[in-house]
Amino acid sequence: MGSNQSWVTEFILVGFHLSAKMEKLLFWIFSLFYIFSLLANGTILGLICLDLRLHTPMYFFLSHLAIIDMSYASNNVPKIIFCPFLSV
Structure with a gap:
């Protein structure tokens, strides 16, 4: 059997083109989800x-899970809700 001879050197990621109204709607939806999560x-x-009474190991780990979830949301959601129309 011969090996595959195709060589891919780069990928181009293309997003969806949305209208300004749809971008605003998605911005507010993701912002509400972020606020609710926090x-x-x-x-x-x-x-x-x-x-x-909640100072037991199970709740200790649950509190750490809440902190991690807040950290991940605070790191990722601002990247998601960044819209080009807001920078104008």
Whole structure:
């Protein structure tokens, strides 16, 4: 059997072209999801810190999961919601 002789040296990633109205709608939807994610994880973290009965290993790891989720959301969502029409 012969080997494949094609050589790909680069990839071009092309996004979807959306109208300005659709971009604004997606911006607000992702912003609301981001705010909801921060509020929900902040509530979980606050409840675990305030209630002494929740200072067990399971809730210790759950609080760390909430912190990690807030960190990932704070890192990725601003990249997602960046819209070219906002920089004008």
